[in-house]
Amino acid sequence: xxxxxxxxxxxxxxxxxxxxxxxxxxxxxxxxxxxxxxxxxxxxxxxxxxxxxxxxxxxxxxxxxxxxxxxxxxxxxxxxxxxxxxxxxxxxxxxxxxxxxxxxxxxxxxxxxxxxxxxxxxxxxxxxxxxxxxxxxxxxxxxxxxxxxxxxxxxxxxxxxxxxxxxxxxxxxxxxxxxxxxxxxxxxxxxxxxxxxxxxxxxxxxxxxxxxxxxxxxxxxxxxxxxxxxxxxxxxxxxxxxxxxxxxxxxx
Numbered sequence: 001x002x003x004x005x006x007x008x009x010x011x012x013x014x015x016x017x018x019x020x021x022x023x024x025x026x027x028x029x030x031x032x033x034x035x036x037x038x039x040x041x042x043x044x045x046x047x048x049x050x051x052x053x054x055x056x057x058x059x060x061x062x063x064x065x066x067x068x069x070x071x072x073x074x075x076x077x078x079x080x081x082x083x084x085x086x087x088x089x090x091x092x093x094x095x096x097x098x099x100x101x102x103x104x105x106x107x108x109x110x111x112x113x114x115x116x117x118x119x120x121x122x123x124x125x126x127x128x129x130x131x132x133x134x135x136x137x138x139x140x141x142x143x144x145x146x147x148x149x150x151x152x153x154x155x156x157x158x159x160x161x162x163x164x165x166x167x168x169x170x171x172x173x174x175x176x177x178x179x180x181x182x183x184x185x186x187x188x189x190x191x192x193x194x195x196x197x198x199x200x201x202x203x204x205x206x207x208x209x210x211x212x213x214x215x216x217x218x219x220x221x222x223x224x225x226x227x228x229x230x231x232x233x234x235x236x237x238x239x240x241x242x243x244x245x246x247x248x249x250x251x252x
Contacts, residue, residue: 135178
């Protein structure tokens with residue numbers, strides 16, 4: 001399936017590396033202008049900008065914390081000024097504390113929930129005006145930890161479960177104004193984020209052995225799923241979480 005997004009405007013949070021960058025490049029290849037967000041490291045953001053511009057599309061680089069209302073307001077003001085509106089919002093930025101449940105503090109919990117689930121609510125509240133009467137697409141990036149227990153993943157898994165629930169509720173509220181809200185749940189993807197797991201190699205090996213497709217999920221696999229949910233072909237899909245894991249989660 002070939003997607004055409006010529007003239008569309010997309011905002012990808014955390015769109016400077018890994019899955020986020022793959023989504024930004026896929027949308028740019030299909031003709032969309034994109035804005036990518038980063039919090040601390042500008043170098044990957046500039047690399048992404050150069051890659052998008054090499055495809056002949058425009059790329060805005062926005063610095064900000066997606067869990068901070070003022071930062072979001074400022075980024076959306078820039079999007080309105082520079083793009084004049086928005087057609088797609090990809091909520092991909094993620095963080096969180098990887099610790100056993102007994103070691104989690106209230107600060108750990110609040111940070112993880114705010115950045116992984118709360119950010120979608122704040123961004124969705126702002127994006128309605130930018131999408132306007134023509135509507136648009138919102139896609140959140142989740143993970144299998146939302147429904148499966150993973151060592152040290154308590155806070156992150158709970159935040160992803162909250163994210164998927166929020167997607168369903170937003171879908172019900174936004175469907176009537178022409179906005180589709182869905183999620184993509186990715187299996188184990190070997191990105192920079194996985195380097196924070198102390199058992200990274202064990203996770204990769206186990207996932208590879210258990211995946212019916214015989215290989216790990218790549219950032220492009222996730223980006224392709226996002227492209228579908230952003231397309232007109234997905235116009236009647238609302239509140240759905242599309243699992244991209246090569247069949248891993250169907251095994252008992």
